[in-house]
Each structure stands twice: as C-alpha cells, then as structure tokens.
Amino acid sequence: xxxxxxxxxxxxxxxxxxxxxxxxxxxxxxxxxxxxxxxxxxxxxxxxxxxxxxxxxxxxxxxxxxxxxxxxxxxxxxxxxxxxxxxxxxxxxxxxxx
Numbered sequence: 609x610x611x612x613x614x615x616x617x618x619x620x621x622x623x624x625x626x627x628x629x630x631x632x633x634x635x636x637x638x639x640x641x642x643x644x645x646x647x648x649x650x651x652x653x654x655x656x657x658x659x660x661x662x663x664x665x666x667x668x669x670x671x672x673x674x675x676x677x678x679x680x681x682x683x684x685x686x687x688x689x690x691x692x693x694x695x696x697x698x699x700x701x702x703x704x705x706x
Contacts, residue, residue, distance in 0.1 A: 632705065
C-alpha cells in the first residue's frame with residue numbers, strides 16, 4: 609500500500625512547477641549573496657578597527673542599538689500569562705523540494 613504524503617496539498621500544473629523552481633533558485637541566490645555580504649561586512653569591520661570609517665565614496669558607520677528586554681527574566685512576570693499581549697498570528701510560506 610502506497611502512502612500519499614501530499615494528500616492535503618493541491619496538485620498544480622507544469623507552469624506552477626516552473627514558477628516554484630524559479631522561486632527556489634532565487635531564494636538560494638538570496639541566501640548565497642546574504643552569506644557573502646555577511647562575510648564581507650565582517651572583513652570590513654575588521655579592517656575598520658571597530659571605528660566608523662570612510663574611504664572613496666563609502667561611509668561605514670558604527671551604530672549601537674539598544675538590547676531587547678528579556679521579559680521572562682522579570683520576576684513579576686514569571687507567573688503571569690502573557691498570551692493576552694500576543695499579537696495576531698501571521699501566515700508564512702516555505703518553499704522546498706520533495
């Protein structure tokens with residue numbers, strides 16, 4: 609007996625599959641270039657000596673952002689149900705290959 613793992617998924621045509629393939633390729637390119645940019649930023653930070661710098665037409669500015677608050681570490685909130693403060697659910701999509 610064959611098990612259908614995708615019974616709750618609508619089956620689409622070749623045009624849809626082509627679009628999905630192009631999307632997945634674009635997502636992989638985004639990941640590649642995001643990783644590449646992250647490596648280059650690290651190299652630029654090292655070359656900047658932890659200071660704001662400029663050279664040629666470029667400006668590389670060091671900015672400090674305030675840290676997030678760890679609400680779970682606040683004793684007054686330990687026994688408090690925070691669900692009433694939760695924002696509405698959102699819908700997300702994930703493309704992958706079988």
